[in-house]
Amino acid sequence: MSGFTAGVLTISDKGAKGEREDLSGQCLLKLLEKNGFNIVKYMIVPDDEVTITGTLKEWVDKYKLHLITTTGGTGLTERDITPQATLKVIDYAVPGMAEAMRAESMKITPNAMLSRAVAGVRADSLIINFPGSRKSVEENFAVILPALRHGISKLRGDSSDCVV
Numbered sequence: 001m002s003g004f005t006a007g008v009l010t011i012s013d014k015g016a017k018g019e020r021e022d023l024s025g026q027c028l029l030k031l032l033e034k035n036g037f038n039i040v041k042y043m044i045v046p047d048d049e050v051t052i053t054g055t056l057k058e059w060v061d062k063y064k065l066h067l068i069t070t071t072g073g074t075g076l077t078e079r080d081i082t083p084q085a086t087l088k089v090i091d092y093a094v095p096g097m098a099e100a101m102r103a104e105s106m107k108i109t110p111n112a113m114l115s116r117a118v119a120g121v122r123a124d125s126l127i128i129n130f131p132g133s134r135k136s137v138e139e140n141f142a143v144i145l146p147a148l149r150h151g152i153s154k155l156r157g158d159s160s161d162c163v164v
Helices: 023-034 049-061 082-089 095-106 110-114 134-155
Strands: 005-011 038-045 067-071 119-122 125-130
Touching: 005 023, 005 049, 023 038, 023 067, 023 134, 038 049, 049 067, 049 082, 049 119, 049 125, 067 134, 082 119, 082 125, 095 110, 095 119, 095 125, 095 134, 125 134
Parallel strands: 005 038, 005 067, 067 125
Antiparallel strands: 119 125
């Protein structure tokens, strides 16, 4: 993924307070770096919609990141608002990515059907929500990795034919 920029946004009340180590965000950082992404931004924020939407907008509009990954806040509790915040900032959804992650995770645990993670595009940046556990991040990243280069290339203006 050489030349692509990325950011990792961890969404966790406890993580933002320093009460929990950010294992899922650190995992995403390592996976992205291992796959040639240039990490430009990393931050831990609380489960606060204004903070999440503001950060996502800034990372796209100001820093022009090619890929933004979030981790945390995709479950069913009242504080799990990452999908709602993401939907407020994207121009359009890319449902196949989230569907693929859930489908593959269902082979491991039935709890995967409870994930509300979304993926979408703002301007020419791809934003993908990941669950808040290191293990889930590893499993879900492996699912979407084969499509990342192609998707980001298309967003960045690659006009070559998609047919192989």
